[in-house]
Structure formats: structure tokens, C-alpha cells
Amino acid sequence: MTESTALYDIPGPHARRRHLLYGIASTVVILALAGWFLYLLFDTEQFTSTKWSPFLYEGIQELLLKGLGNTLKAFAYASVLSLALGAVLAAGRLSEHRVLRWTSTLFVEFFRAMPVLVMIFFIFVALKVQPLPALVAGLTLYNGSVLAEVFRTGVHAVARGQGEAAYALGMRKTQVMTYVLVPQAVRAMLPAIISQLVVALKDTSLGFLITYEEFLHAGKLIASNLDYDLPFIPVVLVIAPIYIGMCMLLSWFATWVARRERRSPKTKAVDVAPADPGTLLPGAQ
Amino acid sequence: MDVLTDNFSLYAEGFFGTVELTVYSSALALVLGFVMASFRVAPVGSFRVFGAVWVAVLRNTPLTLLFFAVMLGLPRFGLVLPFEVFAVLALGCYTSAFICEVLRSGINTVPRGQGEAARSLGMSFSQTLGAVVLPQAFRTVIPPIGSTLIALAKNSAIAGAFSVTELLGTYKTLSELGYNIVWTFVWIAVGYLIITLTISAIFHFLEKRWGVAR
Numbered sequence: 001m002t003e004s005t006a007l008y009d010i011p012g013p014h015a016r017r018r019h020l021l022y023g024i025a026s027t028v029v030i031l032a033l034a035g036w037f038l039y040l041l042f043d044t045e046q047f048t049s050t051k052w053s054p055f056l057y058e059g060i061q062e063l064l065l066k067g068l069g070n071t072l073k074a075f076a077y078a079s080v081l082s083l084a085l086g087a088v089l090a091a092g093r094l095s096e097h098r099v100l101r102w103t104s105t106l107f108v109e110f111f112r113a114m115p116v117l118v119m120i121f122f123i124f125v126a127l128k129v130q131p132l133p134a135l136v137a138g139l140t141l142y143n144g145s146v147l148a149e150v151f152r153t154g155v156h157a158v159a160r161g162q163g164e165a166a167y168a169l170g171m172r173k174t175q176v177m178t179y180v181l182v183p184q185a186v187r188a189m190l191p192a193i194i195s196q197l198v199v200a201l202k203d204t205s206l207g208f209l210i211t212y213e214e215f216l217h218a219g220k221l222i223a224s225n226l227d228y229d230l231p232f233i234p235v236v237l238v239i240a241p242i243y244i245g246m247c248m249l250l251s252w253f254a255t256w257v258a259r260r261e262r263r264s265p266k267t268k269a270v271d272v273a274p275a276d277p278g279t280l281l282p283g284a285q
Numbered sequence: 286m287d288v289l290t291d292n293f294s295l296y297a298e299g300f301f302g303t304v305e306l307t308v309y310s311s312a313l314a315l316v317l318g319f320v321m322a323s324f325r326v327a328p329v330g331s332f333r334v335f336g337a338v339w340v341a342v343l344r345n346t347p348l349t350l351l352f353f354a355v356m357l358g359l360p361r362f363g364l365v366l367p368f369e370v371f372a373v374l375a376l377g378c379y380t381s382a383f384i385c386e387v388l389r390s391g392i393n394t395v396p397r398g399q400g401e402a403a404r405s406l407g408m409s410f411s412q413t414l415g416a417v418v419l420p421q422a423f424r425t426v427i428p429p430i431g432s433t434l435i436a437l438a439k440n441s442a443i444a445g446a447f448s449v450t451e452l453l454g455t456y457k458t459l460s461e462l463g464y465n466i467v468w469t470f471v472w473i474a475v476g477y478l479i480i481t482l483t484i485s486a487i488f489h490f491l492e493k494r495w496g497v498a499r
Contacts, residue, residue, distance in 0.1 A: 007392075007400050007418065008328050008410040015328075023331040030335060040362050113481045114474060115439035117446070118453055122474075125456065126466040198345070205347035209446040216350060223357075233361055236354045240346070247345035276386070 041233065051231040054222055055238065067218030068242070074132060074204045074214065078139035079197050085140055086147025093152050096173070104148070111145040116203055124210045131212035135204065143200045150192050150273075154185030159269040184270045191258035191275035198250045205243070215239060251275070288459065288468045295455055300476050302450040306372060307438045307480065313377025314437060315430075318384025325389050328410060336385065343382035348440055351375050356447045372444040380437045387433060391426035392418055424497040431488025435481050442477075452476045 011019060041047065054060045092104030111119070120138030123129050129137070158181050166176040186193075208216040219239045223232040254275035261272045289296060324336035343351075355375040356368065395418050403417040445454035452473055459469045 007326055007404075007413050009404055011328060019329050022329045026329065026335070027331045030331070044362055046361075110478075113435075113478055115442040115453070115477055117439075117442040118470070118473060118477060121453065121456065122470045125460065126470055202345070202347040205349035206443070208349055208353070209443070216347075216353060220353075232357060236358055240350060240354065243347055243350055244342060244345050247347070248341065251341075251345055274390070 044233075046233040048229070050229045051234050054225065054228045054231060055234070060222055063218045063221065064215070064238075067213060067215040070132075070212065071204050071207075071214040074135050074139070074207055074212070075197075075201045077132075077136045078143065078200050078204065081136065081140040082143035082147055082200060083193075085144030086151055089144060089148035090151035090155070093148060094155060094177075108145045108148050111141045112149070114142070116142040117206055117209065120206055120210060131207060131210050134210060135207040135212050138206075139200055139203055142203075143196055146199075147193065147196055150189050150196060151185065154189035154192075154270075154273070155181050157188055157270050157273075158184045162269050184267065187261055187264070187267050188270040188272050190261060191254045192273040194250065194254035194257060195275050198247050198254065201247055201250060215243065288464045289472045292455075292459060292462075292464070295458060296452075296472060296476065298450060299452040299455040299473075300480075302454075303438070303441055303452040303476070303480060306369070306376065306441045306444060306449065306451055307434075307484075309373045310376035310380060310437055310441065311434050313373060314380035314384050314434075317377060317381035318388060321381060321385035322388035322392070323414065325385065326392060326414070340382045340385050343379055344386070346379065348375070348379055348443055351379055352443055352447050368444075368447060368449045372441070372447065372449045376437060376441060376444065379440070380433060383433045383436070384430065387426050387429040388422065391422035391429075394425050395421045421497075424495050427488055427492045427496050431484060431491075434488075435484050438480050438484060439477070 009015070045051075089104045089108055092100050093108065095101050095104075116138055119141055120134055123137050124131065124134035127134075155177075162180055162184065163176055166180040171179065204214060205216050207214045208220070211217070216239065219235045222228075223230065223235040225231070258272055258275045261267050321336045321339055324332040325340070327333060327336075352372070352375050356371050359366075359371065392414075399417055399421065400413055403413040408416065441451060442453040445451040448454075456466070456469050456473060460466050
């Protein structure tokens with residue numbers, strides 16, 4: 001709130017009354033919209049017991065849980081592998097050997113410019129890989145490339161004096177990197193890294209499109225069941241909050257880490273990145 | 286090579302489908318994102334809450350889930366529109382949350398003195414925002430808006446899986462026709478590279494023309 005107060009005066013009694021009026025009016029409009037939506041749900045008979053009964057069966061609960069487990073499995077593999085790939089690519093981009101630097105730059109720029117889905121489909125259709133490895137490989141290539149940029153930005157964000165002081169002490173480049181620059185860079189970039197993992201978690205739902213049996217796939221199976229009168233809306237109403245909740249938790253964690261790192265004395269020589277996924281134009285330095 | 290030359294019209298159709306999807310959704314996302322950003326800095330509490338909820342929910346929704354819900358869910362309420370319109374709606378709303386955050390952080394980079402000076406001249410909220418703060422914020426948000434729109438162009442590939450004509454979807458027809466699947470994908474990749482690099486070039490140009498680093 002403190003940043004935006006410069007945009008308007010601190011409201012007096014008159015303006016406060018007017019704002020209250022606006023507030024009430026807009027709340028009424030929003031509530032009316034929500035009510036209309038609820039009415040539509042009732043009107044199209046989304047709350048009949050037949051449509052909700054499938055969630056009572058243990059088999060279906062297990063199906064959903066298995067789907068959720070598969071989603072989390074893909075997320076775990078993809079995040080670990082993309083962190084590793086990101087580290088390797090960042091090391092390549094920061095290398096002093098020209099060939100290494102150019103290859104990793106080309107790699108990073110190409111996979112950042114490509115839609116994840118194209119890679120996943122390519123691996124799945126053209127290379128005829130199973131759905132899970134295809135999904136994980138696609139996510140790893142994309143998120144690894146983005147994370148490489150995040151790591152590199154982090155290393156460059158550390159105050160110059162840090163690296164210079166380390167070199168002056170007679171450290172080698174590897175030592176400067178591992179003892180001085182990377183620990184500070186990782187601290188500074190941790191919020192951005194976690195936010196990128198949120199992107200990976202969201203993108204695991206792309207597995208749905210290559211018939212990987214993840215959460216959305218389980219939902220689709222239940223939704224297309226004629227016995228329960230095609231309970232599509234109930235399924236969405238169950239699945240969406242869980243999905244969004246998981247991502248929100250991780251996003252909040254990123255924001256919390258950002259606030260914590262900003263206070264930490266260990267980030268004095270570096271600016272902590274905001275908790276946003278990497279946004280850098282291709283080709284930008 | 287003959288994959289491209291034999292099926293040029295198919296590729297062109299898919300390519301322009303993606304371009305069309307990107308352009309329309311970008312327009313929707315920019316407008317909605319602008320509205321939401323002004324909600325988020327508004328003096329009225331309920332507007333701020335609405336903007337914050339909009340951003341928090343949409344930023345944390347998997348786009349596939351959103352497509353799933355919009356494409357297959359809205360027809361249940363008797364709302365039957367062409368798939369393209371649904372795709373534009375889903376993509377536009379999803380991206381608007383990111384645009385909103387970019388604009389808001391752009392507004393926050395404008396020094397407070399600017400807003401205060403505008404206020405002391407007697408300008409209203411909309412005048413302060415429209416004539417003083419936003420023109421300056423615009424200069425700092427060019428690169429992040431560019432990368433958000435590139436992400437939008439890439440995300441439009443998901444629409445292809447929900448039976449909208451676009452570039453990635455062409456692979457299905459081509460593999461049924463028996464063409465080499467690897468080369469099919471190479472040309473699809475080239476198509477996407479053309480689109481993303483064009484957007485990137487446009488925004489680099491805008492950045493050079495108007496951009497100010499803060």
C-alpha cells in the first residue's frame with residue numbers, strides 16, 4: 001500500500017464516503033456475478049447427487065490420488081533435472097572457453113524460444129518415448145534453459161568487488177565461483193528459482209495432452225463417465241482448487257523466501273530478485 | 286525439405302492461425318491487464334481485492350486446466366462459441382494476470398515524487414495515473430511485456446490440442462499423410478522461432494526507441 005499512496009491524496013471525509021459507496025457498489029456487482037454463476041450451476045443441474053456421487057467411491061478417490069501422485073512425481077523429476085541442467089548450462093555460459101560458451105548460449109536461446117509443448121510432442125511422437133520421460137525431458141529442457149539464465153543473472157548481480165577481492169586473494173576462477181559468487185547468487189535468485197519451479201509444476205499438466213496419467217487425466221476419466229451423468233463441472237470444481245492451491249503454496253513460499261533473503265545479512269552484496277519467474281527478452285544481456 | 290514445399294498451404298494455415306491467436310489474445314491480455322493493474326492501485330478497497338484475487342488465481346492456474354475448464358466447461362452452461370474464441374478468452378485472461386503484475390511493478394518504479402508533484406498540482410487519480418505515472422512506467426515495462434507476449438505466443442500451442450487450427454496441430458495431419466515426422470517438427474520449430482523472434486525484435490526496437498532503464 002505504501003508505494004501507491006503517491007497516486008492519490010489521503011482521502012478526506014467526503015472522499016472516504018464516496019470510496020465507501022464505490023466499494024459497496026462494486027462488491028454488490030461482484031457478488032451478483034458470483035450469484036449468477038451459482039444460479040447457472042444450479043440451473044444446469046450441476047449439484048445433483050448423481051453428479052457428485054462418484055467422489056464417494058474409494059476407487060475413484062484412489063484414481064484421483066494416483067493422478068495427483070503422478071503429477072507430483074513428474075514435478076519432482078523435472079525440477080531436480082532442470083536444476084541440474086540449469087547449473088551445467090549456466091557454467092557453460094560463464095565459461096572462458098569460447099566454444100563452450102557459444103554452444104550453451106545457442107542451446108539456451110533455442111529452448112527458451114521454443115514452446116514446451118512442441119518439445120514434449122517432438123519427444124513423444126517423433127522419438128516414440130513413453131509419456132512420463134517425454135514430459136520430464138520436455139520440461140527439463142525448457143526450465144533448465146530458463147534456470148540457466150536465472151543463475152547467470154544471479155552471478156552477474158553479485159557486486160563486482162566480491163569477485164575482484166577473491167581474485168586478489170589468489171583464488172582460481174573455480175574457487176571464486178564456488179566459494180564467493182555462486183553462494184551469493186543462489187541466495188539472491190532463490191525466489192526466482194522457486195517461481196520457475198511453480199512454472200514447472202503448472203506445466204506438468206501438459207502431460208494431459210500426451211496421455212500421461214496425471215491429475216487432469218484422472219479428472220477427465222471421471223468426467224466422461226456416463227453412469228454419473230457426465231460430471232464435468234463437479235470434477236473441475238474439485239480439481240481446480242487442489243491444483244491452484246498447490247501452485248499458490250509454492251508461490252507464497254517464493255515470496256516468503258524473497259522477504260527473508262532481503263533481510264538476511266548474507267545478501268548485502270547482491271540484489272535479491274523478486275519472486276517472479278524469469279522474464280528476460282531473448283537476446284537481452 | 287519437401288515436407289514444407291508439398292504442404293505449404295497447411296503450414297501457412299497453421300502459422301497464421303497461431304499469429305491470429307497471438308494477436309487477438311495479446312490485445313485482450315493488454316486491455317484486461319491494464320484494467321486489473323489500475324484496479325490494483327485504486328483507492329477503493331474492493332477493487333484492490335478483486336485485482337489481487339484475479340492475479341493470484343490466474344497466475345497459479347495451469348493453462349491446460351484453464352483450457353480444459355473453458356473449452357469443455359462453458360458449453361455446459363449453454364455458451365456455445367467457436368473454439369478460437371474460447372482459446373482467445375483463456376489465453377487472454379491467463380496472460381492478463383502476468384501483464385497486470387508487470388504494469389504494477391512498472392508503476393512502482395516511477396519515483397514517488399512524480400506522483401506527489403502531480404497531486405500537488407491538483408490532478409485527480411486518473412489524471413495522475415494517465416498523464417504522469419503511466420507514460421513513465423511504460424518506458425520501463427517494454428522488455429517484460431515483450432517476454433510476457435512471447436510466452437503467450439508459445440502458450441498458444443496448447444490451443445492446438447483443443448482442436449483450434451494452429452501451427453503445432455499441423456503435425457497430426459502430416460504424420461497421417463506419412464511424412465517424415467522429424468522434419469515436420471523441424472519446420473514447426475522454425476515457424477515458432479519466426480514468431481517469437483519477431484516479437485522479440487519488435488520489443489527490442491520499442492525498447493531502443495522509448496526505453497529507459499531505471
